[in-house]
Every structure is written in structure tokens, then in C-alpha cells.
Amino acid sequence: MAQYPQWSYSQSRANMFDECLRKYYYHYYGAHNGWKTDQADDMTVRLYRLKQLSNLYLVFGDLVHRMCESAVRSRDEGRERPRVPFLEQTMRKLLNEAYLQSMDAEQWRQDPKNRVMLSEMYYGDDTLQERIGTIKERITACVNSLYDTLTWEDLARASTQILEIEKWDTMMLHDTRVYVKMDLLYRRGNGNIVIVDWKTGKEEDFSDQLLLYAAYVREHYRVPLEQIELRVEYLLNGTYKQYAATQEDLARAEEKVGRYIEEMKSCVADEYYNRPKDISFFTPMPSRRACRDCNFREVCSERVM
Template identity: 35%
Template sequence: MFEIKPFPELSWSVSRHKTLMDCPRKYAYDYYVSHNGWLRDADSLARHTYRLKKITNLEIHFGSLVHDVIYHVIQDYLKTDRIPSENALIERIRNQLNQGFIESTKKEHLWHDKPNRYTMLHEIYYSQHQQLPKEKIEKIKSRLDAAIVHFFKSRTFSDIQKKEKMQFIESEKFRFMTVGDVKIYVVMDFLYRDLKSDKWIIVDWKTGKASSEDRNQLALYALYVKQRFNIESLDQIVIRNEYLLEGTHQEYKLNEADLTNVQNLFGMSIQEMMKYLDDISKNQPMDLEHFPQYQEERKCSRCNYQELCFG
């Protein structure tokens, strides 16, 4: 049974760590001030912060739609052997993008009441013109075509079609691992096992440019898979980024130092998070003013909480 608690559970993920490093004030809004903001009887600040938390931007919304479509294409293929056409998928995502724009501009009242069910684009919410920048629209159009074409040509999709040689792990089987009393959330895009080579392949679909953080994120996934499935050697694990814009993939061979580094990152990050707690046992945060507000024009202009920070 769902239990309403005054404070959220302390957990860890790569995205949570990154948020704290980028701006502690944004971290406070994301993980504490917005807590319980979905409840009808929540205080006005919690509800408003939760609403702002649910704002997305065009690039993130696009990436989410592509990931969702890829997931369903793979699941459907594994059950039926059917492969939809590129045009059908492009049209599906294009319609969803258009729907997101309509919800942001003409159905703001619905998003206001149920922000977890309707889309609000950052470019619309913080604009006086209710229009998307033309250059962004053109960029997303070109990304859409490239992402779908490259998905079908990807190394991973090629492997998926060799079903008799592969074992596919259901996504419901990986959610989090626990270190001490802290849950570490693991959100892998895809995991399968090559039965012939006895390799476990972890896949992360990327709809943006390559980042220096990509390897660390995959190392965390590898640590989870090694523990969850009792894999003896790291040589049995392959981590792969599929870069859908460029149509390339990058594979890494991990060693124990990689896993040690990600464990050290987790340890240092949790210690930093605990510095902002009044009561560690309850995960009760300090007052908001104790969370520094890092002001950097580029980051602040993209932040969901502009109006809370600057009015």
C-alpha cells in the first residue's frame, strides 16, 4: 500500500548526482521541495514546484519519444517478428511532437492540473510568443529522420534479429540495487545475452551528442549486471552506446578500476548529499536557503525553476 511520507527516500542515480553538481538549489527543488506536490492537499509551493519539475524541453521530449518507440518496436518484434516501416515510426513520433506542442499552447489548463499526464515545453512556458524557435524545429526534424534510419541499421537491432542466438532480459528485472541503506536506481535501455559468445551486452540509446559521462553511466550499469546475475568476469560484459544521430556505436571494455571509480563516485556523492540534511535518518533537508544557487546564464536560462529563483 502506498504510504505518504513527509520526506522522500534518499536514493542515488547518475542524473541525481549531476543535478547536485550543477546546482544545489535545483537539486533541492527537484528532490525535496516538489515532494508530495502531486497531492491535492499539498501546499502551494510543493504543487507549483512539482508542476515546474514536469516541464520538459524539445530535445529531451524528442529523446524520450524516440526511446519509447524503440522500446515498443523491440518488444513487438520479439513477440511477432513484425518490423514497422521507417516512415510509420517517423510519422508516429512527428504526431506525438505535434501533440506536445498543442498541449503546451492550447491545453495549459490540463497540464496545470495534471502535469504528469500532459506536456509542457520549456520553450513555450518561458516564451511570450507561444511559438517554438524555427531553428529548433528544423534541428528536431533532421534528428528524427536520422535517429530512426540509424536505429534500424544499428549493431543492436542487427543482433536482435538473431533471436535464436540471443537471450533478452526483460526491463522489469532491473530497477535498482542497494548499497547500505541507499537505493541506486539503474535505468538501462536494453540488456541481452549473446549465447554463442557468452557475453552480456548493455545498450544505451543516445539521441544527443557523445558525452564524457557516457562511460561512467555504463560502468554503473555493468556493476549492477555483474552483481544481479552473478557474473564472474568483467570480460563477459560489453557496454555499448548507440549514437543514433551519427549512426555509430561505441563499445568499452571495463576493468576493475572502472567499477572502483563508479563506487567511489557514489560514495563521495552520497556524502555530499548528506551535507544538506538536517536529519539523515528521515532524509529531512535543511531549509532552502542552505542550498546554494549557482548562477550561470546558460544553465539558468534552460532551468525549469527560473521563476522561483528570479521571479
Template identity: 35%
Template sequence: MKAFPEFSWSYSRHKTLTDCVRKYGYEYYFSHNGWLFDSSPLNKHAYRLKKIVNLPILFGQAVHDVIESTIKHNIKTGAIPSTKELERRVRLSLRTAFLDSRDRKDLWLHKPSRYTMLFEMYYGGELPAAGVQEIHDRLDVCLKHFLHSKSFREMTSGGHIHFLESERFRTVEINGVKLYVVMDLLYRDLQRDKWVIVDWKTGSKSSDDVGQLAVYALYLMKEWNVPLEKIEIRNEYLLTGGCHTYHLTPGDIQAMLEQMDASVQYMNHYKLDTAKNEPVPLEEFQRTSHIFRCRRCNYKELCDTSTNND
């Protein structure tokens, strides 16, 4: 239990900082120790809000969980479930989250890591019909595309595929900074002598997709001594059924390292003490000027209550 959190870098941390510096402060500093009984009201409040999840994110998490368990079960048994079975399991997960949000708010307030609170219900009181319909429409499509995806077909194609890991937290140190990595799926194609990194996407294509995979490739190069030319990175877009495979160049890796270095320097502006990772006061974490982002931000409640303090 440290007074300040350990500093680390990840692509999601970088994205949070570029979206809104105030949100970055809440997410990585002022929610720290918020799970402890004797924490400050601000830390407890920020920690609870950090645990809120919106419908698209919840849907993505539920699909990822089902994919992970399906792959591991297939490795053990060779069985491939039906779309209906996968759909049933995802719906059960979504239903549990809905019931937590509707009926167990008091429990969530005291133990936000044990229960789920949906953003739409916390701030709006109910799930929007359009949002529920969108999830319903995506569910069958994404699961069918997963079962027919290039990566899953390769995983089930024979003995030349060697499964390595999925959804495991890994770290690698780059220039003295700990970098966090969580790969959706990693396996070796022994026939082609390739290490394949797969990222399952349940939403639309983003310009950041390749950058995230470049971080994964760097991890393999540093920790597993895999040559870059043997690394294949792949985005599986489950909503459309598209599959995009990339072979990175040394220039791509260098660009990612330079982006990371610039990002770390920017993050250091918000530290009073770099060694301790002690943050500057909250009011020095500026709010975004893009107000539209505030409407879907977990921390908008805290920003509203701190208006007179800025």
C-alpha cells in the first residue's frame, strides 16, 4: 500500500492522457488506494467511478471472455461450440451486469470491484433502448464472425499451431519505464515459422489499432527474442468479419518507441516527484476543451462537483 501508484506506460494510458488530462489524473492518480477503508473521499469516489463500464465496453469484455474460454476449451477437447451456445454465455454475463446495476447499487458503492455498474444506468437511470438494440444486433454477428475468423480457423487447423497465451498481463522495461501488455491471443504457426499476435475487435476500425499491436510486437522482441520479420500482427474485426494482417518494419517500431518517449515526457509534466510518482495537485490536470467527450466520461460527476475549485 504505497502513497502513490507505481508509474508504468501502456497504450491505453497514453490514449487517456491525450483524450483528457483531468480524466488521466482521476484514472491513474486520484483513484489510487480508493479501495481502502481510510482513503480520502476523493480517492474513494474516483475509484468507484473508475470501475463504471459502459455498454459497448461491457459487450467487448464479455465477448473477449467467451472467446478466451472457447479457445482454451478447444485446445483441451477439440470441441467447437455453436453460435447459440456462445450467445447464451455472453447474454448471461450481460444480464448479471444489468442486475448488479439495477438491484445491487448499495453493494457496488461499498465494493465496486466485486459488482458491475453500467454507465448508462448510473447516470441515466436506465438502459437506452437504442443501445440495447445495438448490442443485440452485434451479438450474433460478432460471434459468427469469430467462429469463421482466420485466426480461429488457424487455431483449430492442426498440430502445426502452437498456442502460447491469451489475456495475460505482461510487462517489459523500456528505457527504465515499465510497459504493460495484454495480448488477446498469441500463437506460433510452426509451418510458416511465424509468431501471430491477434487482437479481437468488437467495434469499428480505429487509427490506433496498429499502434497497439506494435507495442505487442516490441514485447515479443524484447522478452522472447523473436526477430521482427517473424512476427505477424493481426486485427480481427468481428463486427464486419474483416481481417487485417500487418508485418511491421524497424521504422514502425522506432516510431512507436519515439511516441512512447514523447508520451512519458508529457506524463512527467504532471508529477511533483518523478521518483515517487507523486502527482501535481488536481487543479493542474486540465480539463479537455472538447466538451462532447465529457458526456461519456466516467468522471463527469466529479468534474461537476469540483467546478468551483478550478
């Protein structure tokens, strides 16, 4: 087995790097090989299990993306689109299954990668019932928004060609493999390619992520930036934002990725093997917001209560 994880970059990795260096270490280095329960030490196995913890908001976000994927694939395969009541009922059923799985901690410990354990239940958080109520309301809102989106209006046209649905891919930037996964990519009748990002929460700035997607699409599909449309669909409130990237935008985004890569590589003792420096180098950055939902609070003595 590889002693250290393979080096790569993603927007989610950059987000965690900004949030807390200790969490970044646990997630990307400390947990590596923790699935090898017969070979790894106890702490590595423990960190790997904690890395697999989910939470209600993550489960909800995943269910919404699966709902959108199911509806889009039905359209792509010429089938009737799933009815709204069916989508809502299915999401509630899967949310309940996640809750029930989380009640069996021993089964989760045996197979943490393939079973769900909600961090709210694992840590006995008092926010559990309140969050369940919030998620149930959001399910209804998101399901009812899907078929009213600008994206679905495009998909209803016969001239729209679906190119990618929830597909992982990579591109090279600064000699680094960069991972991208677009929720939906399609070509409109006018030849423009539309990148769609489904969001289930409040409106935020996702421009860095979208610009990386635009760079990938330009390179992979050999189209000029003028033919690439970036769109965020906020399903919770039924709104959207649309962007048009310029060459200057992409240059700034790629430069920013380069700075992240440089900073991340400053945390490794050996770039060839991606061997990290000592854990003490990864300074904890405690805050009430970050520590409240951190998967690794069980092992971190620096957490804020």
C-alpha cells in the first residue's frame, strides 16, 4: 500500500485548507490507509472512520443532487420525468434510512465507507431535531423548484444536448492534477455550453469553483470562453445567478490555484512522495463555527466548545 496519499488539488481541499490546517492534516494525511484495519495503527483507523462521518446538511445536499441527476437522466434517456411527489417521498425515505443507519454505531465502525453515520448522532448534538425539521422543509422547497428552473426550461427543448452529468474528471494546472465535477453540462441550440451548479443553501460566492469548471470545459471541449455560460441554480429559493467568464477571470483563478498549491506543498517534507511534515506544523485554527461540526472534534484537544 502507498505510504502517503497521492497529491492532487480540488476546490473542496482548498476550502478545508482555509478552514483549519489541523483538520486538513487529519483528513488528507492522518486518515490515509485507515481502511487497512489489519495494518494501520489505531489512530489512523480512528481518523479514517471520523473522516467518513456525514451530517444532515451533507446528506440533504447529496439527496438533492441525486434527485436532479435522476430527473436529468430521465430526460436524457427519453423517459417521463419523475413526478414531484415521488421525488419528495423518495428523498424523505432515504433521509430516514440515513437516520436509521446512524443508530447502529457498531455496523458503521465495521464498514464506515459504505454506511452512514450522522455526526449529530455520533456526538449526541442537541441540534439534531431542529435540523431534521429544517431539512424536511428544505426538501419540499427544493423539489418544487427543480422543474421551474431556467435550466429545466433549457432541458425541455429538443435542441439541448446533455454532455455530462455528475462526472468526475481532471485537468492539469501548475503540474498538479486538479479534480472537477460539474453537476450538469449541456449544449444549447445556439452552440453555447452551459455549466450548471445546483445549490441547496443560501446564496454565496462560488466564482472560483465555476471558473475552474470553465477552464476545464474550454480545454476539454475546445470552445471559446464566449460560448461558455456559468449558472448557479439556488433550489431553496428558486433563484439563479449567471456568469460569463473572461480570460482575465480565468487567469486570476488559475493564479489563485497556484498560490494554494504552493502553500499546500509548503506543508510537505517530501514533494515526490507527498510526505507531510509533522502534525505540529499543521496549526489548529479553532472557531465556534468550524469546531461545531468538525468530524475530528473527538481527537482534537484544540477545539472550541
